[in-house]
Amino acid sequence: MATSRQRSLSDKETLFCEYYLICRSARDAAARAGYRLFPERTGMRLLREKRIRTKLASLRRSENRSEAAAGLSRIAFGSTSDAVRLLYAEEPPTPQELERMDLFSVAEIKRPKGGGMEIKFFDRIKALEKLSELSASAEGESGMSEFVSAIQRGADLIREEEE
Numbered sequence: 001m002a003t004s005r006q007r008s009l010s011d012k013e014t015l016f017c018e019y020y021l022i023c024r025s026a027r028d029a030a031a032r033a034g035y036r037l038f039p040e041r042t043g044m045r046l047l048r049e050k051r052i053r054t055k056l057a058s059l060r061r062s063e064n065r066s067e068a069a070a071g072l073s074r075i076a077f078g079s080t081s082d083a084v085r086l087l088y089a090e091e092p093p094t095p096q097e098l099e100r101m102d103l104f105s106v107a108e109i110k111r112p113k114g115g116g117m118e119i120k121f122f123d124r125i126k127a128l129e130k131l132s133e134l135s136a137s138a139e140g141e142s143g144m145s146e147f148v149s150a151i152q153r154g155a156d157l158i159r160e161e162e163e
Helices: 009-025 027-035 039-050 050-062 067-077 081-088 096-098 126-140 146-162
Strands: 106-110 118-121
Touching: 009 027, 009 039, 009 067, 009 146, 027 039, 027 146, 039 050, 067 106, 067 126, 081 118
Parallel strands: none
Antiparallel strands: 106 118
16 A cells, blocks of 8 residues: 555645645635635645645746746636625724735725725736736747646546536
8 A cells, every 4th residue: 555655646636736836825725626625724734745845846846937927827816805804894904914814916995985995806817818928928829838737627626526
């Protein structure tokens, strides 16, 4: 029987690694990879595993995406839950709470004179278009990038689970 050190990564674990490099959030990466039950706990557990850390190191070495591509990925696929939580909060958050919120995809926050709050997000479709352009220019239009392949594998896993 193979030990955990010798065991290769499952499709979900590989997806977790790929998503983690995109969003740098263990919880979001686990949820996107298909870990539905306690994704934050699962993500943290996965990050402690040596074979996951080895895969992440390998992916980082082979990663050719620029910081711009990483930012666009975060805008295109990032969570908006903290912004929505901020919008519906009864009381303004403390500076410490604000510091912990992921508001990367927020383009603008306004408080109109009449009260309330307006939150505008960066355009996810435009971010995806720019990512596609970056991917095509980096790969000369032939073949899918590793990033697009990861998304495809994730979609395939979700379809399999639904069947």
